[in-house]
């Protein structure tokens with residue numbers, strides 16, 4: 001634990017992209033913050049790293065983009081390309097066609113960087129390696145969150161306001177009696193990390209999605225030159241197959257030809273890989289008493305079109321905009337403030353979840369003939385009439401106007 005002198009005004013539970021960016025914005029504006037994270041560091045299970053143009057712009061305005069690029073925390077993604085049976089069916093470039101599509105951000109390095117810089121401030125207290133388990137309150141107010149370290153040693157952290165940014169499947173929803181509903185998803189994913197290929201030009205900067213037969217492959221080169229491969233499949237038993245040789249031979253038989261050597265040489269028993277269940281849901285209401293849920297904890301996103309980190313960070317910017325002046329003046333934050341934050345964000349969340357559901361369905365959920373019609377006939381028609389471009393623009397820039405309004 002590193003510690004500030006007096007008790008925090010805001011306790012943030014969960015040090016993912018939503019929590020750490022919120023901590024950054026609040027501390028920069030003189031607010032005392034405590035961050036609670038169950039992991040002892042920022043290394044993560046496999047997670048997406050795709051950052052859209054909208055968040056690249058935010059990071060730039062916050063003065064973080066330069067550091068990201070200089071310190072190797074991310075690399076520019078020139079474009080995202082989608083192929084159906086090896087035919088190109090969609091290309092996403094920068095917003096005006098000239099700039100990059102977005103960024104491939106190394107989450108672990110980025111979050112660790114924010115934490116390191118924040119730790120220089122006396123306003124920032126961190127409890128890494130502490131799991132938040134319960135809330136304690138009086139009347140209409142939560143006064144503290146109970147946290148426990150690895151040895152189950154408990155302590156309580158008091159604050160005026162609590163932000164829950166604990167990501168998908170968080171048990172803290174239940175602790176506060178939050179109600180949610182599910183949005184349908186259609187497939188799960190096996191993540192595999194592959195070594196840097198001998199042919200460096202194999203995967204040009206950016207993202208590639210291939211729909212080949214019964215499989216979906218999402219691939220990109222990360223900031224360390226390694227290749228991230230997400231493999232989704234209509235019959236997912238193959239992904240969960242315990243026998244490595246059988247899994248590898250299924251992968252080799254379905255992956256696009258140009259990547260076969262990479263898999264043959266690079267995919268071994270020792271490769272890092274993980275089966276991830278794809279989920280999508282959202283809370284009926286994001287807040288209760290003086291507690292606000294943000295990011296995946298409020299609305300869990302699927303990997304389709306790389307939206308989750310982006311929405312999570314944009315939630316934090318909007319929450320910070322509303323809360324900073326109140327916290328600076330020691331004014332209470334009531335339900336109306338939280339309601340307004342949710343209202344400002346919900347349109348974008350609903351639209352993106354709807355898009356993820358529909359696009360995800362046509363990727364692997366629909367019968368093959370429907371997917372074929374969608375990608376080879378409908379998508380080109382949408383392109384001709386300009387709808388595809390408008391749709392892609394929304395994915396890249398979001399549907400609401402988000403801008404950080406305080407000191408960055």
Ligand SMILES: Cc1cc2nc3c(=O)[nH]c(=O)nc-3n(C[C@H](O)[C@H](O)[C@H](O)COP(=O)(O)OP(=O)(O)OC[C@H]3O[C@@H](n4cnc5c(N)ncnc54)[C@H](O)[C@@H]3O)c2cc1C
Pocket residue numbers: 013014015016017018019036037038039046047048049050051130131132133165166167168170172189230276277278294295296297301302303305306307308309310311312
């Ligand atoms: C396979 C896959 C690929 C994806 N690809 C992309 C992509 O390319 N682009 C994109 O934008 N999004 C992508 N996403 C979604 C994205 O990963 C999430 O939407 C994003 O990480 C949400 O950020 P968050 O800060 O809300 O939560 P998280 O990143 O989940 O962070 C939550 C943090 O809270 C901590 N925590 C949880 N419970 C507790 C507790 N009780 N006490 C203390 N700490 C706790 C966790 O350890 C974690 O550090 C993908 C998701 C999946 C599953």
